[in-house]
Amino acid sequence: MSAADRPLLEIAANSVASALAAQAGGADRIExxxxxxxxxxxxxxxxxxxxRERLRIPVYVLIRPRGGDFLYDDAEFETMRRDIEHCVRLGCDGVVIGALDADGAIDMPRCRDLIAAAGPIGVTFHRAFDAARDQTEALQAVIALGCERVLTSGAAADALSGASNIAALAKGAGQGLRIMAGAGITADNIGLIAERSGAHEFHASARALHRSAMRFRQSGLQGLEPDRMQTDVERVRALMVALKRVPRS
Structure with missing residues (x-):
């Protein structure tokens, strides 16, 4: 089965090491x-x-200047726009965006401006979608924006819990917008999520604890612990093996 006719796996890569692990494990794309x-x-x-120099698989870049809500002020919006322009200059394959207004609707003017800045590269709408007031209304807004796909847990805590909502979104999206299931996806549950949601793209971090090579370890420094979480090659491979077992629709 080729990549064109099987479900696709995107890995949320939080570092160069994670990106390289995602590629080595067979992922189709990274965020x-x-x-x-x-x-x-x-x-x-x-x-x-x-x-961008080292990966052969598509690289999409998350455009989000901070954690917290998706209501951005003028300075944050300008930062996002410039980050997108930078991604275009570097030859990235796409960006991942999202913004809401204070009432929980998709911020159409700002999202349109960000998409315009992206120009020829791809655009995914991220999980700001799940934080929107009304997912049916938000879905129509994302379709109107012309995004390639939307990442969603079905507005639930994780994609398995929200699988039925994801299925409804996939039905409402039609052929023009791809629905990518994400949040809490592992090799153990990805098959069940695919079956229940009808999604054809899946988003996971596949992270494991990476032990630091530091021999000296200072104790009691909260937030400065040497070990860290990063994408694990074997977890990516396990996800790909599980995806290949998903029946074609």
Whole structure:
């Protein structure tokens, strides 16, 4: 089965090492980001440049200047616009955007401006969609924006819990918008999520604890622990093996 006719796996990669692990594990695409503990933010220039140089698979970049809500002020919006322009210059394959107004609707004017800045590259709408007041209304807004896909848990805590909602969104999206299921996806549940949601794209971090090579370890420095979470090659491979078992629709 070729990549064109099987479900696709995107890995949320929080570093150069995670991006390389995603590629080595067989992922179809990465969403490059930082600070996954805050839901992800835009990676640094250096991270972007090195990943773009070293990866052969498509690189989409998360455009999010901070954690927290998706209501952005003028300075944050300008930061996002410039980050997108930078991604275009570096030859990234796409960006991942999203913005809401104070009442929980998709912020159409700002999203249109961000998409215009992206120009020829692809655009995914991220999980700001799940934070919207009304997902049916939000779906129509994302379709009107012309995004390629939307990442969603079905507005639930995780994609398995929201699988029936994801299925309804997939039906409402028609052929023009791809629905990508994300949140809490593992090799153990991806098959069940695919069966229940009808999604054809899946988003996971496949992270595991990476032990630091530091021999000296200072104790009692909260937030400065040497070990870290990063994408694990074997977890990516396990996800790909499980996806290949999903029946074609």
């Amino acid at each position: 490059l980001c930082e600070n996954l503990g805050e839901g992800g933010t835009t990676p640094s220039h250096g991270t972007l440049a090195v990943v």
